[in-house]
Amino acid sequence: MLKKERQAYILHQVHLHNKVLSSLLSQEIRVSEDTIRRDLQELAEEGKIIKVHGGALSHSFNEVHYPADNVYSQDHKKIIAHKAAALIQNDMFVLTSGGTTIIELARALPRQLKATFMSGSIPAILEYMQHPNIDVIMIGDRISKNSKITIGAEAISKIKQINADLCFLGINAIDLKHGTTDNDWEVVQLKKAMIQSARKTVCLTISEKINTLQPIHICDVQQIDVLITELPPDDPRLRPYIDLGIQVL
Amino acid sequence: MLKKERQAYILHQVHLHNKVLSSLLSQEIRVSEDTIRRDLQELAEEGKIIKVHGGALSHSFNEVHYPADNVYSQDHKKIIAHKAAALIQNDMFVLTSGGTTIIELARALPRQLKATFMSGSIPAILEYMQHPNIDVIMIGDRISKNSKITIGAEAISKIKQINADLCFLGINAIDLKHGTTDNDWEVVQLKKAMIQSARKTVCLTISEKINTLQPIHICDVQQIDVLITELPPDDPRLRPYIDLGIQVL
């Protein structure tokens, strides 16, 4: 096999699988690993692939880099926030969790909206406070420095005393079989309490998190009333949830 | 799985869920936790994530910024703050009000101080949260947008359940005859409750406010244990308070 041929083959493989291993290629093409390495090096110098220890990666692999000071998928979250904000009517009592999606919701609230918001999330509370016509209620308890929300029995018992019209949860993972799940025990407890205390539960999530799983169970899919993603409601990925009777926006 | 691949996966997970645990990642990717830790460390050095004990956090999540406005008489308040901070010992339970002087106190706390701080003031809470060894407890209730603290019966009843070692009050007016006074009814109620719930009451104020009067009464001078101003304790303006048995710093 000629050198050019070989390199074309390698390039093809990289584009196909997004990655190649020197060891595998050397077996496939029956040349020494050194030769493969030299090929990869040349291709990398031409900018066609990215060489790494052990093989090479497709360039598209590394392109997705996230701006440091911006929230991941912020555009998507803004779309979600606007859809969610439309659900809130005057004089409603709204419970919310924390998270970047909820922050976007707080920012998306219309200025003339007159409602009561209750949350244990400090960043969320700071946003709600910006709105002149919104009553803000902070849930008190010990503060978790990582998640910047109040956690603990006191917070949960306060939530349970509430009868909210709506409850907005930013969720980290949702799955048909396991429902919504998360990875922080304390946060899960809070979210569970919120679901119980609200007439209607609205879950906000970017589509990437649909059909993913985290270790701790929050609630089943059936307990969700409304699911909001950045996708149009007729997207096929949302179909199973609609079939279960969930309102998808 | 290649190292870069792994790190790209981790980065994606962090952006998606705001938080990852080394233990979980190690199970998912089937490598030792050491390897995960090294990956997290590298990503953290590149500034892409924030490493914490047990895992890592998304960077965007942790940026709670609060406008650092220009504080009136900030230098004086810093002096007061340092005097006040010296009163706090390890394992104390401390109640504080809000106000710019209290914010300075929060900033002046030594980094290794290990204590519990309870407050209803959001700016104060944000400052306390910066300290790794301080437990922070938020008092919950309705939020007053002007004073950025929680106010109401719920907050007061929570404070009354507490037995604090110390209570720091930033005060707006103090006068030999009328004691400490203020102009916000709700805030006064909170401060009254704090005084009742603490073994020792410490008042912080710049000297300008000494011998001034506000409409609503908080407490008599006799109820104050310690008075801290930016002045040296032997300043003649403080003499009458010393004569009343108040410890002046």
Added chain:
DNA sequence: TATGATGCTGCAGAAACCTGCAAGGCGGGT
């Protein structure tokens, strides 16, 4: 304060890498 989880450091084996070299192929010129 004790205890288990997590983190750090140094080490060791394996894999990958780099460098230099020699063998072999190929084409052009003599």
Added chain:
DNA sequence: ACCCGCCTTGCAGGTTTCTGCAGCATCATA
């Protein structure tokens, strides 16, 4: 046919990187 220069390839060796492990330090939380 032979020589020569150039390229390619494989190999030997020494170096670097990666990874897991062990032992001890540190943290978090009851």
